[in-house]
Amino acid sequence: MAESRDQDAGQMRLAAVVIAVAMVAWIAVQWLGGHYGWAAKWAFLADLAAIGAFVWSLIVTWRIWRRRNDA
DSSP states (O other): OOOHHHHHHHHHHHHHHHHHHHHHHHHHHHHHHHHHTHHHHHHHHHHHHHHHHHHHHHHHHHHHHHHHHOO
């Protein structure tokens, strides 16, 4: 039981780091793109990457929530 809680805590920390890094990277790419006049396709690519990171984090946290409620 304690091992499962430790594993869940590690996965939650990973999900939190992914959310934070994705948000900072997304903001940085948006700013850099505007500052240097990059094509809109790069902004859309950054948007898709950030959405992918957020969806992955949502799925991880949902699975942890389900596992804790079942126990």
